Amino acid sequence: MNEKNRRLSCGLVALAVLAAGLALPLRGQALDGRVKELEKQVAQLEQRILKLEALILELQKTPGKPAGSAIAGWKDKANWRRLKKGMSKSEVERILGVALKVVPNSHYGDIWYYPDLQGGNASFDIEGSLTSWDEI
Numbered sequence: 071m072n073e074k075n076r077r078l079s080c081g082l083v084a085l086a087v088l089a090a091g092l093a094l095p096l097r098g099q100a101l102d103g104r105v106k107e108l109e110k111q112v113a114q115l116e117q118r119i120l121k122l123e124a125l126i127l128e129l130q131k132t133p134g135k136p137a138g139s140a141i142a143g144w145k146d147k148a149n150w151r152r153l154k155k156g157m158s159k160s161e162v163e164r165i166l167g168v169a170l171k172v173v174p175n176s177h178y179g180d181i182w183y184y185p186d187l188q189g190g191n192a193s194f195d196i197e198g199s200l201t202s203w204d205e206i
Contacts, residue, residue, distance in 0.1 A: 107176045114174050125168060143167035144184035150205040153192070157200040162192050 143149045144166040152165050162182070163169075169182030169192070179195040190206035 110176050111174050118172060144190055147205055150190060150203065153200060153203050155200055159194060159198050162200055
């Protein structure tokens, strides 16, 4: 092998090593982003569990109150019509009650379903503000 070919081979090997070294951090960054997204979703679910557990305790302490009353706000169309774009999640929860299904999405925002996927729903942006809803 002449000197020119040897240099070219060494240069190609060095370029391949450099490219591999650059690709590893990019793959790690994509993985870090996915891990952070999953951690956010877990934190949201943990908060939801805490709210539901508190609600269960509250319902157990008030024996005269029907069990479904804490989540029955969604049944009244007048409550749906009280909603306004930009409301916070806590404001919507006070009006409609606790959603029976929450579909989290860290890119577009969460969707809350009352009482199930065929019933009404409320959509939020990633900041947690109400963007739209569909009555039952």
